[in-house]
Amino acid sequence: MKKISVSPTEDQYAALLARVSASRKYRALGIPDTTLRDLLEKTLRACSDPRQVEKVFRQKLHNLLATYLGDPDYTMMRQVLAALPNQPHAAEVMEWCAQLLKAHASTRERLPMLSLFYHEIFRFTGTPRVVLDLACGLNPFALPWMGLPRETAYYAYDLHQPRVDLIDAFFQHIGQTGSAYHRDILVEPPEMEADVVFFFKEAHRFEQRERGVNRQFFHRLRTRWLLVSLPTVSLNGQRSLLTSGRRLVAEACAQRGWQVSELLFDSEIVFCIRADA
Numbered sequence: 001m002k003k004i005s006v007s008p009t010e011d012q013y014a015a016l017l018a019r020v021s022a023s024r025k026y027r028a029l030g031i032p033d034t035t036l037r038d039l040l041e042k043t044l045r046a047c048s049d050p051r052q053v054e055k056v057f058r059q060k061l062h063n064l065l066a067t068y069l070g071d072p073d074y075t076m077m078r079q080v081l082a083a084l085p086n087q088p089h090a091a092e093v094m095e096w097c098a099q100l101l102k103a104h105a106s107t108r109e110r111l112p113m114l115s116l117f118y119h120e121i122f123r124f125t126g127t128p129r130v131v132l133d134l135a136c137g138l139n140p141f142a143l144p145w146m147g148l149p150r151e152t153a154y155y156a157y158d159l160h161q162p163r164v165d166l167i168d169a170f171f172q173h174i175g176q177t178g179s180a181y182h183r184d185i186l187v188e189p190p191e192m193e194a195d196v197v198f199f200f201k202e203a204h205r206f207e208q209r210e211r212g213v214n215r216q217f218f219h220r221l222r223t224r225w226l227l228v229s230l231p232t233v234s235l236n237g238q239r240s241l242l243t244s245g246r247r248l249v250a251e252a253c254a255q256r257g258w259q260v261s262e263l264l265f266d267s268e269i270v271f272c273i274r275a276d277a
Contacts, residue, residue: 031159121227124261156178230249230269
């Protein structure tokens with residue numbers, strides 16, 4: 001396998017990015033070029049041995065995208081959606097949404113308390129006019145349980161193109177105001193103003209991409225409420241993550257003067273950050 005030299009040229013950048021984008025493992029995901037370039041540039045800055053650049057880059061990419069592998073069949077789910085009623089609370093639509101939410105651990109864990117989860121959140125923040133759901137994953141398919149009025153605008157952002165396409169189709173199908181965007185929010189944070197921003201179970205993964213990056217990222221968001229959630233236990237249930245999660249949020253909010261409150265659920269803690277203070 002060809003290795004990148006100490007001082008890679010633009011052609012060598014492009015060759016590596018093209019190989020990775022075209023690989024069987026990643027080509028169906030439609031990952032933004034900005035994400036690949038950002039990861040490669042961070043790898044080159046951190047990797048002192050040019051012979052290890054491609055190996056380290058691929059490992060970083062796997063860490064970022066592991067949760068996208070083994071996703072639902074988005075094409076099939078879109079075909080099923082087309083035959084469903086247009087009402088978000090129709091039993092068939094809610095069953096279709098629940099099937100998607102079960103596909104990922106992060107949303108599957110919320111299913112037993114989904115209505116309570118959003119009731120508690122919006123009881124705290126008030127009913128928003130504009131919601132941004134960042135690194136949204138499958139979360140937008142919880143809309144039927146959120147209790148939001150139809151006129152609330154909901155904008156979702158994700159790296160995975162097939163997922164973004166299905167979310168957009170879902171919004172159009174049920175008449176939901178808003179849309180879904182294929183974007184790496186770390187490289188290109190949204191500039192839209194919002195009443196509430198969801199950033200669920202992703203801040204700790206941002207730290208894996210670049211230590212301390214959440215501090216600057218939080219500051220760039222234009223919102224009244226920033227809701228950051230983190231898991232309370234490890235995936236195997238053996239280790240508490242509460243202390244490390246609280247430390248992450250405290251460091252990201254340090255010296256901002258922001259008010260931070262907590263909503264604690266069985267496997268998830270939501271930090272309610274008043275970000276317009």
